[in-house]
Structure formats: C-alpha cells, structure tokens
Amino acid sequence: MPLARWKDLCLDATDMSVAAEFWAAALDLRLEPRSEAVTLLRGDVSEQATWVNRVPEPKTVKNRVHPDLRHDLDQLLALGATVLRAPDDEISWHVLADPAGNEFCCFRRRPDQPELDGFVDLIVDSADPAADASWWAEILGGVVGEADEVPWRWVENAPGTPFLNLVFNPVPEPKTVKNRWHWDVVSDDPDGLVAAGATRLRGPGDDIDWHVLADPAGNEFCVFAP
Secondary structure, three states: OOEEEEEEEEEEOOOOOHHHHHHHHHHHHHHEEEEOOEEEEEEEHHHHHHEEEEOOOOOOOOOOOOOEEEEOOOEEEEEOOEEOOOOOOOOOOEEEOOOOOOOOEEEEEOOOOOHEEEEEEEEEOOOOOOHHHHHHHHHHEHHHHOOOOOOOOOEEEOOOOOOOOEEEEEEEOOOOOOOOOOEEEEOOOOHHHHHHEEEEEEEOOOOOEEEEEOOOOOOEEEEEEO
C-alpha cells in the first residue's frame, strides 16, 4: 500500500507576483493570492494546485526540478519566457526560462492527440535514476518505466499526479542548494516515510503544521496529514 499520495506543487520565487502570473497562464490555472508571501494557482482538481512562495534567496544554480510542457512556443514567449536552447542535433524540444530564470522544456503540441498537451512531465535531476524512481514509485503507488535506448527512469500511473510521469534524469553535478520547485504529499505516516529512507528536515512547530522531509537523494518535500 502506498505511504503517500500526491498533493500539490510549490515554487520558490523572489518576485512572487511575476512568477505566479506566468505559471498561472502557462498551466491554465486560476490566480488566488493568499498573502504577501503566498499565491495559490488553482485548477479544476485539487492535485493541480501550485503554490508560489516568496523567498529572499535568489536563484543561483540550474533547477534540479522542472516541468515539461507541451505548449505553444509563441504563447510562452509572449508571456515572458526566453529561449535558452533551440532544437538541435541532440534535442527536439526548446529549453526555456520563465521570467524569473527558472528552466523548463517546451515540446510541440500534438494536434492529433490534444489530450497530451499541457503539463506532461515533472523532471528531477538525479545521480541514480533507477534508485530514485523505484523509491518514489513505492511511496506513491506508481510503476517504474524504463526503455533500453534512454538513460532516464520514470514513475507512471501514480494516483493523483496532474502530469503523466515523474521523470528522473541522470546528471553528473551534485545537489548543492534547496530545490526551488518541490512537491507536497498527503500521508498519515510520516514516520513510515522516514523508515523507508526519507530524512526529516523539520517537524510541525509554531509556524507550520506539516513535516518537511527529503527523499534519499536529498530532494525536499512536505508531508501533510489527510
């Protein structure tokens, strides 16, 4: 039985308003400012929720977590995205950055399969894609996907995720700072998550009522009670 279920996605930003407006439009979500430090982007189902949080620290390195979109490139550029890399001999997609410099990938829309457009995958840089995918597949109740011709692994069919796959992509560089994108889960057993290999970074206190954990690779995630 899975220990957790997907809850929502979170993005840290020094300019919360700019980031929130861009991602609300890019992900087709509704803007709901909650405070001077938090804006909720809400979809038709609760699992589409994306929280944009104001933080003081600037972005300093390439994000180790980013979304892949199947979207109209010109529309994203009109919203303020910039092109970091165009399709070439190695890749068939555009690498973009949002107005705050957060990297993401844009794939061409599929007119023959419009149901595959939108937020298609969440990408996580990984030193060991097989181990990371296996861990999260067990935690979320998904299935590990793999193919002989590619080095990455992914989690598919995890209940509640608002995208197709949670993809772990091999990279040589180590994780050095807190991820600016992270996800939240719902679980009634945070101790079970720790026993399964997570690290507890912070427990509930005066200002939060959730647990902050890190997976075995150091990726932060928050755990909320059902």
